[in-house]
Amino acid sequence: MLDTRSAPVLELQNIHKAFGGIVAVEDFSLDVRAGEIVALVGDNGAGKSTLIKIISGVHAPTTGNILLDGAPISMSSATKAREHGIEVVYQDLALADQQQVYMNLFLGREMTRGPFKMLDRKAMISETERLVEELDVRIPSAHATIRDLSGGQRQGIAIARATHWARKLILLDEPTAALGVAETAKAEKTVAALRSRNIGILIVSHSLDQVFRLSDRICVLRRGKQIGIRETAKTDKNEIVSMITGV
Ligand SMILES: Nc1ncnc2c1ncn2[C@@H]1O[C@H](COP(=O)(O)OP(=O)(O)O)[C@@H](O)[C@H]1O
Numbered sequence: 001m002l003d004t005r006s007a008p009v010l011e012l013q014n015i016h017k018a019f020g021g022i023v024a025v026e027d028f029s030l031d032v033r034a035g036e037i038v039a040l041v042g043d044n045g046a047g048k049s050t051l052i053k054i055i056s057g058v059h060a061p062t063t064g065n066i067l068l069d070g071a072p073i074s075m076s077s078a079t080k081a082r083e084h085g086i087e088v089v090y091q092d093l094a095l096a097d098q099q100q101v102y103m104n105l106f107l108g109r110e111m112t113r114g115p116f117k118m119l120d121r122k123a124m125i126s127e128t129e130r131l132v133e134e135l136d137v138r139i140p141s142a143h144a145t146i147r148d149l150s151g152g153q154r155q156g157i158a159i160a161r162a163t164h165w166a167r168k169l170i171l172l173d174e175p176t177a178a179l180g181v182a183e184t185a186k187a188e189k190t191v192a193a194l195r196s197r198n199i200g201i202l203i204v205s206h207s208l209d210q211v212f213r214l215s216d217r218i219c220v221l222r223r224g225k226q227i228g229i230r231e232t233a234k235t236d237k238n239e240i241v242s243m244i245t246g247v
């Protein structure tokens, strides 16, 4: 049978991470393909956030390889990971509260014009408007101050920012943990729509309902070890729960 699946955009090979004597991740391997959503699940302390931090350049793995589009990369910093086209969305809505929406989208990577590198506010505003429209993030305006927005609107902006910059991969670590029910549904719609952008998406979530709604595959982590990977359509909550808990 012809394999129509795309090549992996991200390959993690035998990743191991120890913090002093604590082994957070042990011999972990996983592929993520462009256009798919992979969910990473596991109990508290299983090593999910550590893996996200390794892929996003916050922590270096103790041993193991990270490949992007088949080429080994060394992710020495978060800046480096961003240069490689990897963006992260955290649960704690990591935006600059006192700044406007459009400035948040471009924070640290502002658009400029002319020899004196003046901020090109017009270009940033119009790109922001285009993006929030496309992702259906409903905000009063691109000029709104972040602190005046709801949690759901803010997370929409964080996802929009990741979407704008990510060329390869978006990592989401419990992106809806701080949101209400309606806001969560909205954020899930936004994440699901990212599938069409042909980048890899890796989402950490403790909500199995969410995982089953959003993901194409589910990877289970227990005490730093990869317990197994299932196609979401071919498994159920009972199986995933028993993989998570080991009983
Ligand atoms: N910076 C750190 N220093 C020391 N131990 C850490 C650090 N980060 C995580 N750990 C430990 O690594 C393990 C995995 O943590 P984490 O990746 O945050 O799990 P999860 O996100 O699945 O809840 C835990 O035992 C945690 O205490």
Ligand SMILES: [Mg+2]
Residues within 6 Å of the ligand: 048, 049, 050
């Ligand atoms: Mg975590």
